[in-house]
Amino acid sequence: MATPPVDPAQLAADIVAGNRRALAKGITLVESTLPDHRRAALALLAAIMPHTGGASRIGISGVPGVGKSTFIEAFGGFLIEAGHRVAVLAVDPTSALSGGSILGDKTRMETLAFNLSAFVRPSPAGRTLGGVTRRTRESLLLCEAAGFDVVLIETVGVGQSETAVADMADLFMLLLLPSGGDELQGIKRGIMELADLVVVNKADGEQRNIANQTLADYRSALHFMQSRCAQWQPRALACSALHGEQIDAVWAAIEAFYAAMADGEALAKRRAEQARSWMWSEMGESLLNDLRSDPRVKRALPALEAQVVAGELPATAAALQLIELFRSS
Amino acid sequence: MATPPVDPAQLAADIVAGNRRALAKGITLVESTLPDHRRAALALLAAIMPHTGGASRIGISGVPGVGKSTFIEAFGGFLIEAGHRVAVLAVDPTSALSGGSILGDKTRMETLAFNLSAFVRPSPAGRTLGGVTRRTRESLLLCEAAGFDVVLIETVGVGQSETAVADMADLFMLLLLPSGGDELQGIKRGIMELADLVVVNKADGEQRNIANQTLADYRSALHFMQSRCAQWQPRALACSALHGEQIDAVWAAIEAFYAAMADGEALAKRRAEQARSWMWSEMGESLLNDLRSDPRVKRALPALEAQVVAGELPATAAALQLIELFRSS
Numbered sequence: 001m002a003t004p005p006v007d008p009a010q011l012a013a014d015i016v017a018g019n020r021r022a023l024a025k026g027i028t029l030v031e032s033t034l035p036d037h038r039r040a041a042l043a044l045l046a047a048i049m050p051h052t053g054g055a056s057r058i059g060i061s062g063v064p065g066v067g068k069s070t071f072i073e074a075f076g077g078f079l080i081e082a083g084h085r086v087a088v089l090a091v092d093p094t095s096a097l098s099g100g101s102i103l104g105d106k107t108r109m110e111t112l113a114f115n116l117s118a119f120v121r122p123s124p125a126g127r128t129l130g131g132v133t134r135r136t137r138e139s140l141l142l143c144e145a146a147g148f149d150v151v152l153i154e155t156v157g158v159g160q161s162e163t164a165v166a167d168m169a170d171l172f173m174l175l176l177l178p179s180g181g182d183e184l185q186g187i188k189r190g191i192m193e194l195a196d197l198v199v200v201n202k203a204d205g206e207q208r209n210i211a212n213q214t215l216a217d218y219r220s221a222l223h224f225m226q227s228r229c230a231q232w233q234p235r236a237l238a239c240s241a242l243h244g245e246q247i248d249a250v251w252a253a254i255e256a257f258y259a260a261m262a263d264g265e266a267l268a269k270r271r272a273e274q275a276r277s278w279m280w281s282e283m284g285e286s287l288l289n290d291l292r293s294d295p296r297v298k299r300a301l302p303a304l305e306a307q308v309v310a311g312e313l314p315a316t317a318a319a320l321q322l323i324e325l326f327r328s329s
Numbered sequence: 330m331a332t333p334p335v336d337p338a339q340l341a342a343d344i345v346a347g348n349r350r351a352l353a354k355g356i357t358l359v360e361s362t363l364p365d366h367r368r369a370a371l372a373l374l375a376a377i378m379p380h381t382g383g384a385s386r387i388g389i390s391g392v393p394g395v396g397k398s399t400f401i402e403a404f405g406g407f408l409i410e411a412g413h414r415v416a417v418l419a420v421d422p423t424s425a426l427s428g429g430s431i432l433g434d435k436t437r438m439e440t441l442a443f444n445l446s447a448f449v450r451p452s453p454a455g456r457t458l459g460g461v462t463r464r465t466r467e468s469l470l471l472c473e474a475a476g477f478d479v480v481l482i483e484t485v486g487v488g489q490s491e492t493a494v495a496d497m498a499d500l501f502m503l504l505l506l507p508s509g510g511d512e513l514q515g516i517k518r519g520i521m522e523l524a525d526l527v528v529v530n531k532a533d534g535e536q537r538n539i540a541n542q543t544l545a546d547y548r549s550a551l552h553f554m555q556s557r558c559a560q561w562q563p564r565a566l567a568c569s570a571l572h573g574e575q576i577d578a579v580w581a582a583i584e585a586f587y588a589a590m591a592d593g594e595a596l597a598k599r600r601a602e603q604a605r606s607w608m609w610s611e612m613g614e615s616l617l618n619d620l621r622s623d624p625r626v627k628r629a630l631p632a633l634e635a636q637v638v639a640g641e642l643p644a645t646a647a648a649l650q651l652i653e654l655f656r657s658s
Binding site for chain 2: 042045050053134137138141217221271272275276279284286287288291304309310312313314315316317318322326327
C-alpha cells in the first residue's frame with residue numbers, strides 16, 4: 001500500500017471539504033506502517049481532529065450467517081433515504097491471513113458501495129488485532145472529518161474483535177439469528193453483555209415465531225446482566241433486513257439511545273474513557289512490541305517462556321528478567 | 330509489613346516442610362514491595378516452584394450478601410473432614426482503601442481460621458488490582474509448596490477482580506442468591522460467563538423454590554454462552570451453606586470438572602496459558618509503571634491526556650510522544 005509523499009495539511013483540507021478520493025487516500029495513509037507514512041498520518045490526524053466527533057459511531061457484530069451485510073445494506077440505505085451520510089468500516093484481524101477481508105468482497109453491499117452518500121471501506125490487513133483496531137479508529141476519525149454523520153463499524157466474531165469495536169463505538173449492536181438457545185452458543189463469551197442493542201434478524205416467514213422466542217430468551221438472559229451504564233438499559237428487537245421490515249425501529253432505538261446518553265453527558269464520558277484507554281493500550285502495546293523486537297529479549301524469551309509455561313519459573317521472575325534485558329539495551 | 334532479612338533457601342525448605350509460620354512469613358515477603366524483599370521473594374519462589382501445582386485452585390465469587398464466608402466455612406470444613414488441607418486466599422483491591430479487607434475480619438471463618446488443616450490469609454493491601462493479584466498468585470504457589478491440596482481464592486465483585494481470580498484458578502465458582510432475575514443485575518458484566526460452576530446458596534426454608542427458579546433462569550441464560558472450553562459445560566446447582574446441605578454435591582461437581590479437564594490435558598493447557606498471559610501482563614504493567622514514574626513523562630502526561638480526552642489530539646499521537654519521552658530517558 002505504497003502512497004506518494006503527501007502534504008498532510010492539504011490532504012486534511014481536502015478531506016474536510018468532503019473530497020472522497022482524499023478520504024480514501026487518507027485512510028490508505030493511516031493504514032500504512034512505513035515510518036514516513038506513519039509520521040504523515042499523525043500530522044493528518046492532528047489536523048483533522050477539530051472536525052471529528054460528529055458522527056453516530058455504531059458497532060455491529062454477529063455470527064457468520066446472521067446476515068450482517070444484508071442488514072448493513074438495508075440499514076445504510078434507510079439512513080441515506082433519511083438524509084444521512086453513512087460510512088462503513090470493518091475490523092477483521094483475520095483479513096491478512098484469510099485474504100478474504102470482510103467488506104472486501106465487491107459483490108457485497110453493492111448498492112451502498114456505489115452510493116455517493118455512502119463510503120464503504122474494507123478491513124485493513126494486519127497481523128495483530130491491535131494494529132487493525134488502531135487503523136480503524138483512525139479511519140473513523142477521518143470519516144467524521146469528511147462529514148459522514150453515521151459510521152457503521154462491522155466486525156466478525158473473531159477473538160476480541162467485538163470488544164475492540166465496542167471500545168470505539170458509541171453503541172454496540174449484536175445481530176442474532178432466530179433460533180433455539182443452543183445455536184446461539186457461537187456467540188463469544190461476554191459479547192452479548194457488550195450489546196446496547198440486540199437485533200434478531202431474519203424475523204420473516206416461518207422464522208418469525210422463532211425470532212420472537214429468541215427475543216424472549218435474550219430478555220431472560222438480560223436479567224443476569226448489569227447494563228453498561230445507568231442511562232441505558234439494553235433493548236432487543238426483531239427485524240427482517242431482507243424485506244426491509246423494522247429497520248426504522250432499529251434506528252428509532254438508536255435515537256433513543258443517543259437521547260438517553262445525553263443525560264449527564266454519559267456519551268461524552270464514554271467517549272472520553274474510550275480515548276483515554278485507547279492511549280494507554282497503545283502505549284502498552286507499543287512498549288511490548290519494542291520489548292519483543294529487542295534482540296537480547298528475542299534470544300532469552302523462548303527459554304524463559306517455556307520455563308514459565310512448564311511451571312518451573314514464576315511468571316513474575318521471568319517478566320523481571322526480560323524487562324531488565326530490555327531496559328538495559 | 331517490614332520483615333527481617335531472610336534466607337530464601339531456608340525459608341523455602343521450612344515452607345516445603347509444612348511449617349505454617351514459615352508459610353505466613355513467606356507470604357508476608359511476597360506481599361512486600363521493598364526492593365530487597367522483592368528480590369528475596371523471587372528467590373523464594375524460584376526455590377519452591379518444583380513443589381507447586383499440586384492443589385485444586387478454586388476461585389469463588391459472589392455479590393455481597395450471598396454468604397461467601399458462610400459457604401467457605403461450610404465448604405472448607407467439609408473438605409477438611411474429607412482429609413484435605415485447605416488454604417483460603419482473597420483478592421480485594423479495595424482493602425487498602427476500605428481498610429476492611431475480606432477475610433481480614435477475625436469474626437469471619439473462625440472455625441477454619443483455627444483449624445490446623447486450614448490456612449486463612451486476608452487479601453493483601455494494595456492500591457492496584459495488578460499488585461494485589463500478583464501477590465495472591467505468588468501466595469497460591471507458596472500454599473501449594475506447603476502442601477495444601479485445595480486453595481480457595483475468594484473475591485468480592487469489585488471491578489475486574491473476578492477476571493483476575495478466574496485467570497489464576499482452575500475452576501471459577503459463582504455464588505448466586507435465590508432471587509428473581511432483577512436482583513441478579515448486581516453481577517458484573519461478563520462475570521457469569523466466567524463461571525465453570527454456579528452455586529445458588531441459601532436454598533433453604535422459604536427460599537428453596539426461588540432457588541430452583543434461579544437455577545432455571547441461569548440455565549436459560551447459559552444458552553447464550555459459549556463454554557470456556559470444550560471439555561466442560563458449566564453446571565449449576567443449589568445448596569444451603571447455613572445448613573450444610575448439598576455441600577458434598579458442590580465438591581462432586583468440582584471432582585467431575587477435574588476428571589473432564591484431564592481429557593486432552595485441558596487443565597494443563599489452561600494453567601500453561603494462565604502462566605504465559607500472567608508473564609506478559611506483568612511485563613506490560615511493569616513497563617507502564619516505569620513509564621508513569623518517568624519524570625519527563627510525568628510532566629507531559631496531564632496535558633497530553635487532557636487533549637486526548639477532549640478529542641483534540643489522537644490517542645496514537647499522544648502515546649507516541651509519551652513513549653518517545655520514556656525511551657529517550
